[in-house]
Amino acid sequence: MPKSETMRAAGELELSVAEHTVDVSHRTAQRTVTRVDLAEAVYRCVGLSRKESAILVESVLDELADALIGGESVKLSSFGRFLVRAKSERIGRNPKTGIEVPITQRRVMVFKPSNVLKARINGLAVADDEND
Numbered sequence: 001m002p003k004s005e006t007m008r009a010a011g012e013l014e015l016s017v018a019e020h021t022v023d024v025s026h027r028t029a030q031r032t033v034t035r036v037d038l039a040e041a042v043y044r045c046v047g048l049s050r051k052e053s054a055i056l057v058e059s060v061l062d063e064l065a066d067a068l069i070g071g072e073s074v075k076l077s078s079f080g081r082f083l084v085r086a087k088s089e090r091i092g093r094n095p096k097t098g099i100e101v102p103i104t105q106r107r108v109m110v111f112k113p114s115n116v117l118k119a120r121i122n123g124l125a126v127a128d129d130e131n132d
Contacts, residue, residue, distance in 0.1 A: 080113040
């Protein structure tokens with residue numbers, strides 16, 4: 001299923017994040033959420049087939065990656081913002097030997113969590129209307 005069809009299908013379902021909260025009580029601090037986990041959550045909450053759920057998750061992640069590669073920022077309301085920042089060339093120092101080493105210019109991705117996400121992580125209740 002092409003990206004546009006998947007995105008349109010997701011829009012037609014008019015999914016509400018509040019209505020489809022995933023139970024996170026079984027997760028431990030050491031657990032890593034993978035694409036398979038996300039696809040399984042979509043399968044359980046939305047009712048798409050497992051294959052369609054995997055395609056939907058992959059399409060969303062591709063769309064986010066394409067935007068970031070293109071230099072755009074990605075804002076997910078009540079979650080946070082992903083940004084790509086350019087770092088210029090500089091001189092660094094090897095902490096073990098003290099020898100100066102040039103660090104080439106590069107682009108790095110930065111994630112800035114929203115106040116809503118920060119509050120949820122800390123167990124606080126916060127209204128969902130954020131203008132981050």
